[in-house]
Amino acid sequence: MTQLSYQDLEALYGPLVSKYDGERNFVSFTAVGELPRDLKIKNKDTVWLAGGTPYESMFPVQEVDLKIRENPGSLDDTTPLSNKCSTTKVQMYEPQGSAKACLSTAFQYHDAKGLPELLNLTKQIISRMNKPQYENWDTVVTPGSSDSLSKICQTLLDSDSVILVEEFTYPNIVHWAKFAHSEVVRIKLNVTADRKLQGIDVEALRDLLANWVEYHPGKPKPKCMYTIATGHNPTGLTQSTESRQAIYEICCEHNIIIIEDDPYGYLNMTPYDQANPMKNPYIEESYGVEHYCKKILSPSYMSMDTEGRVLRCETFSKVAAPGLRLAFVAGNQFLISKLLKMHYFTTRGTSGASQAIVTNMLVDMGEQYQAQHPHEKAPLIDGWVNWCMKVAAEYTHRRNYMFMYMYEQNVFKKNLVSFIEPSCGMFVTLVINFKPEWNISETKRIMDYLYCCLTEEGCSAVLGYKMVVDRDYSMERANFLRFTFAKARDPNVFKIGAERINAAVERLFEEYNVNEQFTLGPKGII
Amino acid sequence: MTQLSYQDLEALYGPLVSKYDGERNFVSFTAVGELPRDLKIKNKDTVWLAGGTPYESMFPVQEVDLKIRENPGSLDDTTPLSNKCSTTKVQMYEPQGSAKACLSTAFQYHDAKGLPELLNLTKQIISRMNKPQYENWDTVVTPGSSDSLSKICQTLLDSDSVILVEEFTYPNIVHWAKFAHSEVVRIKLNVTADRKLQGIDVEALRDLLANWVEYHPGKPKPKCMYTIATGHNPTGLTQSTESRQAIYEICCEHNIIIIEDDPYGYLNMTPYDQANPMKNPYIEESYGVEHYCKKILSPSYMSMDTEGRVLRCETFSKVAAPGLRLAFVAGNQFLISKLLKMHYFTTRGTSGASQAIVTNMLVDMGEQYQAQHPHEKAPLIDGWVNWCMKVAAEYTHRRNYMFMYMYEQNVFKKNLVSFIEPSCGMFVTLVINFKPEWNISETKRIMDYLYCCLTEEGCSAVLGYKMVVDRDYSMERANFLRFTFAKARDPNVFKIGAERINAAVERLFEEYNVNEQFTLGPKGII
Incomplete structure (x- = not known):
């Protein structure tokens, strides 16, 4: 595990942030400078008459009860509503130390970074399935991956910047990059059934960067690369582990940040068998969570990251529901702090309703899973991993x-x-x-x-x-x-x-x- | 009622949008150009195999049930949870034509402008309490007023622009304006107990704009003015109707857009009576919704707007709950379409959870109010107005x-x-x-x-x-x-x-x- 201090990260990635970053200093009007050191606080139970925050008893909603499916709907069952549901509650209050979110905080003004309970779960998700090879990584909750990516673009890019993008891609990235006034340069993609070769053409990328000045005279070297490496949109390609490692090393050599957009990464499918079309080993071989994590999921760029070079965009859109507008970014502490700053200038955080719904659903799923698998000593997050696996099976x-x-x-x-x-x-x-x-x-x-x-x-x-x-x-x-x-x-x-x-x-x-x-x-x- | 076509509005306000507006053309990759006219569609029940939208039976949440307080909590009742609650449901499906939102659309990808059911309610809110004096106004849902204001700044302002701001203000507006690279110029405020004089100093504003070149040589004329005219933050001042009318006319003369930030506008208080401190005419005189709308609320800039000059920022933060991150902007169709465009480059819409919760709560409040007041022929929105009035009473x-x-x-x-x-x-x-x-x-x-x-x-x-x-x-x-x-x-x-x-x-x-x-x-x- 590499040790990288905040200062190390700043030295490495500071030069890659937008020229406007220095202008984006957000100071809250409730913050005060350094108080005199000899101040003697008589009453520590400060009476709070500063901030314009309503008291929670004035919130019209007192409790949110959710009916949660035990299993994702199946294509064979045309009844869109399941009979098998459990109930998850978001209550006004939770006892201290609870893993669940409560309305008195989720429906109040809260930290733009995300509810602490959800931030905790996002870290568990990363640790369980895509843990980086360095310390000092962090996460920030966002109102959807569109927002994550728009903010990443605005954090890194400006009119003096170039971003690399796969030649076939989710085209909104081109819009976001241009919104940040930057230039987009395409990377060659091998659109082939050969799973060793598919995805970014490694040698073409190596050549492009080694001979940048010849290929793109007068253009600045790229700061970052946007890739959908697993279940690529639109092609469905997945970059092999070997070629991913090679690409990672090329990016290290040229100090390029990898923006790993991974909305589909949990939807792994077993190979299709023409002789037995309905074959589904998820069901027939009763895959477990451990097998899914270790054998089924494709290793991500983040999981091979030793330098804090990867910004990983995850979303709850594909495995829970897109309308929640709930996502998060994982990356090194320095870059995550820059992304968080963007929240203050724009959305100021993410719906507490979406956050609390997902948080408490994940906690309940986790507790149910642990109760059903008493001998596994499963971490809490395995309940959610189990849901993801069921969605992949479907x-x-x-x-x-x-x-x-x-x-x-x-x-x-x-x-x-x-x-x-x-x-x-x-x-x-x-x-x-x-x-x-x-x-x-x-x-x-x-x-x-x-x-x-x-x-x-x-x-x-x-x-x-x-x-x-x-x-x-x-x-x-x-x-x-x-x-x-x-x-x-x-x-x-x-x-x-x-x-x-x-x-x-x-x-x-x-x-x-x-x-x-x-x-x-x-x-x-x- | 003034008739203003989209073209009229574009002619008037087009020159006031950011120089970057032309670069911000978002075209969805699922959009196609004009198909051949002689195309003959055989099967009109198109099989949808284009967009990456999960089927709703895979959403883990099947239903959301909300416990809604009958009345906001009172300061005298230290029990934070009420016994008197009703239940509001957000179900997977609603019958066609229902005023309520349902999960199959709210939790799905949906129009960035907002759920149709909520957009409908926002228009009812404006029509009931702040109806403009022209047609062709519209609304757009946003993830909170911070987001509204940041997007308004980015829509209108750039490094060639000036925005007027009250000298004392909610300072985040200064951050948002600077984030758009624009310059902020302060307007003199009368911080006085005299209710005829308090707020923006009308003569100072008139003088500033009439002699702009002398006061600010070399600076472009301001495009817009940000004001919190009702229950001003931080001072609590409210601009009188007469001075508001004068300011509106000055802004017409100088073609300045009025950004009316009105988070507190529904929290009107009756005058304080030192002889009878606990006097509360809301309770003692049983104010009704009609009285509240017509006699208690301060007329807004929007309600006197004949030219589509006002962008009114409303939020559910102060009267419902801030953590919902749910707000909307009302204004002329041209400017609202520009704001909507900003959604595509950033957040891509607002939490469907927050939208559905508020939509269905408002509909249920409305139906209950109508049932309790059968002789009033009250519009549906009066249930929500009644809640706002109760919050104002508290x-x-x-x-x-x-x-x-x-x-x-x-x-x-x-x-x-x-x-x-x-x-x-x-x-x-x-x-x-x-x-x-x-x-x-x-x-x-x-x-x-x-x-x-x-x-x-x-x-x-x-x-x-x-x-x-x-x-x-x-x-x-x-x-x-x-x-x-x-x-x-x-x-x-x-x-x-x-x-x-x-x-x-x-x-x-x-x-x-x-x-x-x-x-x-x-x-x-x-």
């Missing part, structure tokens, strides 16, 4: 249904399309295997034609080229669609979807450039 | 207790101090009537000496000079402390507080410059 199940129906289709049998099967997440890449006579310079028009066919057939998808940093650079490799198996009420949705995709792809191959059925301009969709 | 009660104990003290009888009694809000200004021999150039040191005495005696307060824009300009008028009667468990808190304040002030007058009891430097607290 995603595996959804993936199975979608893949089964898809592989039954003619277009797969005829090899007109192929899947890049994901090992994690909620997305799958459907590659269109272009006819030899199709010109790849027409990729946009070909994919637009397919999109129009899909729309006519009644199925939605995301065009790969919509999720690029630089169309000129990536368009010829953008011969794919992003599909998701996240949201469906029952398996039939995937069956109908597969049939419609099949019909649309067949039409593309029959009609494109031969007998087009609607008027598409030479550049595709306007 | 603040009147708290004010009564604090004032009763304070006016009993020697320092009041000897006229060493005086109150500027507020008509609204949670703050009161305690003016220190300096000895004739004290030099006002020593104001800071005198107030610091008092602050140290207060600390020794065991009472917290906020120093007036901590809440200024420009110490050089305002220090000589900063001979006051801000106290609040917002937070106390029982009346005894105010009694002890008053005694300690008395002791501290007596010591100031006995010890200052004569026999100082601790070592305070020549400039006061470091």
